[in-house]
Amino acid sequence: MRFTWQNTSSTPMKVKTLLSQHGVTRSLLKKVKFHGGAILVNGQAVLAIHMLHGGETVTMVTPAEIGNDHLGVSDLPINILYEDRDFLIVNKPAGVASVPAHALPDNTLANRVKGYYRAQGYQNEVVHITTRLDRDTSGIVLFAKHHFAHSIIDHQLKAHAMKKMYLAVVAGTITEDHGWFDQPIGRAADSFIKRTVTPAGKPSLTEYWVVKRFTDRTVVRVRLHSGRTHQIRVHFAAAGHPLLGDALYDGPLDAGIDRQALHCMQLQFADPFLGRPLVTFAPLPADLARLIETN
Structure with a gap:
């Protein structure tokens, strides 16, 4: 995957400094360096310590993320509320665990998302679940579709910036x-x-x-x-x-x-790839709707 930024600063800085300003972590830079990615400045491959002086186009190319064989694949459907290149937002039904455990190894939401990725033929098969719900809680669960998006969401969660x-x-x-x-x-x-x-x-x-x-x-x-x-x-x-x-x-x-x-009926977070807040709503499930309407 390719991510591109314009360097609008006239203050000299290293490429890694610019990337850090856009949420690129050290661990992601290591993956780019050692697992088949690249950093380009004006189309030319450079190291992360390359100096920028202003006006450059900086591109980060991330390597493909191969799925983890320890996570099984389920063909059961998912209810997609929103999807783009970077994020997948799913409406989880009650009774479905978010991630595998000893008692629920193969029929979780994470297994279903992996099955969906494979059916779609996505290059990245790693399932980055960023928010979770208890098995019997219904509603919105957010998946990042690559390492970069996952690290950005982790930062927002730690800063309590997600609503x-x-x-x-x-x-x-x-x-x-x-x-x-x-x-x-x-x-x-x-x-x-x-x-x-x-x-x-x-x-x-x-x-x-x-x-x-x-x-x-x-x-x-x-x-x-x-x-x-x-x-x-x-x-x-x-x-x-x-x-x-x-x-x-x-x-x-x-x-x-x-x-x-x-x-979980609403999720809002800052999407740096779209440059605006991303807001998603999940309709009430039938059992909760009946509970409210019949009283």
Whole structure:
């Protein structure tokens, strides 16, 4: 793949400095150098330490990414919300794990995406999953289609620059129209899977807005300002409002839904390749829509 920039600075700098300004990491530069890529200045191959003086066209050619044989291929379909050269955004159904585990080795979303890449004949077959959802949470999952895009998204995630919005239905009535949970989350002492609010945990910040109230439940829109495991589920459960259908965190199991009532409905991030924000929406799945419409 080829990525090209114009050097608009008149201050002398090395090529690697310019590339770094555009999000190219040292690890990617190593792949370009040692695995068949190239750096071109005005069409001529150069090293990363080549000096620029202004006005040059700089091109980075990245090598093909061969798929990992340890990740199996699934022919099951995916629901594509958006795709271009750099990113694939998928609407994950509830009940499908994001990535393989011992109990779910071959039927995950990552397996399906690899199958899709192969069916399309894409040169890059490496599956770069950049956001994940719990198996029984539905909604948006973002895949980077090459190493460069993955490193850029990683940087945005670490800087908390990505905006993820969820819709959840929780038990009880939340009286405040807008609120925050600012409580650290860590692993529960009695479970490998379960998390809990604990002073020894990592800082975790969740923001919510009430969408609709019923006598026994509340529909909320939720934004994560950090990315802890089970964060939404843990914070609402700790506040006395566990998600409907969430057996792990003692949510009501007789409310008309057989999984936690949680859906990632919106994703927004800065796309440097398009030069603008990229915003994607995922429609509500039928089980959540019925839960909201019938109450």
